[in-house]
Amino acid sequence: MELYGAQIDSRLLLGTAQYPSPAKLTGAIKASGTGVVTVSLRRETVAGGSGQDFWSLIQASGARILPNTAGCHSVKEAVTTAQMAREVFGTSWIKLEVIGNADTLQPDVFGLVEAARILGDDGFEVFPYTTEDLGVADRLLRAGCKVLMPWGAPIGSGQGLRNIGGLRSMRAHFPDVPLIVDAGLGRPSHAAEAMEMGYDAVLLNTAVAKAGDPVLMARAFAKAVEAGREAFVADPMLPRDMAAPSTPVIGMADLA
Amino acid sequence: MQISVNGQTREVNATTLDLALEELGFTGGAIATAVNGGFVAAPARAAHPLAANDQLEVLAPMQGG
Numbered sequence: 064m065e066l067y068g069a070q071i072d073s074r075l076l077l078g079t080a081q082y083p084s085p086a087k088l089t090g091a092i093k094a095s096g097t098g099v100v101t102v103s104l105r106r107e108t109v110a111g112g113s114g115q116d117f118w119s120l121i122q123a124s125g126a127r128i129l130p131n132t133a134g135c136h137s138v139k140e141a142v143t144t145a146q147m148a149r150e151v152f153g154t155s156w157i158k159l160e161v162i163g164n165a166d167t168l169q170p171d172v173f174g175l176v177e178a179a180r181i182l183g184d185d186g187f188e189v190f191p192y193t194t195e196d197l198g199v200a201d202r203l204l205r206a207g208c209k210v211l212m213p214w215g216a217p218i219g220s221g222q223g224l225r226n227i228g229g230l231r232s233m234r235a236h237f238p239d240v241p242l243i244v245d246a247g248l249g250r251p252s253h254a255a256e257a258m259e260m261g262y263d264a265v266l267l268n269t270a271v272a273k274a275g276d277p278v279l280m281a282r283a284f285a286k287a288v289e290a291g292r293e294a295f296v297a298d299p300m301l302p303r304d305m306a307a308p309s310t311p312v313i314g315m316a317d318l319a
Numbered sequence: 320m321q322i323s324v325n326g327q328t329r330e331v332n333a334t335t336l337d338l339a340l341e342e343l344g345f346t347g348g349a350i351a352t353a354v355n356g357g358f359v360a361a362p363a364r365a366a367h368p369l370a371a372n373d374q375l376e377v378l379a380p381m382q383g384g
Contacts, residue, residue: 101383103383103384105379106376117380139356146358147353148351
């Protein structure tokens with residue numbers, strides 16, 4: 064998979080928040096086989112505080128860094144956060160979140176397009192957290208985005224793909240754009256479903272971090288993503304309304 | 320003078336951003352700074368003046384989804 068010219072081996076992008084311990088986070092990153100992890104910026108409480116330990120841990124993982132603008136509700140906040148992230152993390156990649164609603168954490172798509180344009184003009188490679196709306200997707204592409212990340216369901220909800228028809232339409236409408244389902248997945252079957260539909264990758268966090276055994280769940284998601292991808296490439300059969308015998312009828316004995 | 324540092328009121332003598340960070344103990348590690356909502360890149364800190372009641376944000380890597 065190629066994202067902004069970078070070859071990425073794993074189609075599972077993993078968040079780094081909410082793990083019960085740094086050891087579980089490290090184990091989950093390894094078990095997932097991910098090549099891209101998401102990170103954020105927050106206030107440093109004391110000089111040389113916990114942020115530095117976390118950063119050392121992430122650097123040691125060897126994964127590519129995708130900083131986010133999580134929690135930003137305005138274009139200005141998101142743009143400033145992206146600029147700060149680029150300096151700290153040394154990457155022009157940014158997972159752009161402009162939140163429009165505090166309860167659902169759905170994106171403010173108007174602010175998202177505006178921020179994407181500003182950041183794109185400033186040399187960022189933007190991964191926009193968006194909806195499955197085709198008009199918004201088109202605006203984001205015109206703003207310079209080369210990857211789109213529609214939500215599966217509200218962040219952290221674990222509901223899976225809430226609008227399968229919409230996601231199918233998006234995949235069909237933008238066959239050549241890398242599409243990553245970001246947010247809302249709860250189980251490996253959700254990830255497999257997205258991959259079977261032809262999505263290029265999935266990005267998830269809570270489903271792994273909040274599992275009883277995050278490391279085992281990371282491995283389960285990795286298998287599901289791989290299985291879903293292979294199923295898509297293998298071109299699944301179409302469903303039909305009536306039964307069709309799989310065992311040959313010709314040659315049946317007359318035993319009635 | 321008093322400035323706001325990550326939402327907390329602090330007294331600093333320094334009048335430039337780089338010296339204020341040193342005075343506040345942010346001497347190493349991966350941090351990024353913003354003053355009054357605007358990003359100040361590391362190379363620009365020495366030339367960035369601070370005034371009373373400025374709002375300084377010092378951010379560091381953190382877990383994220």
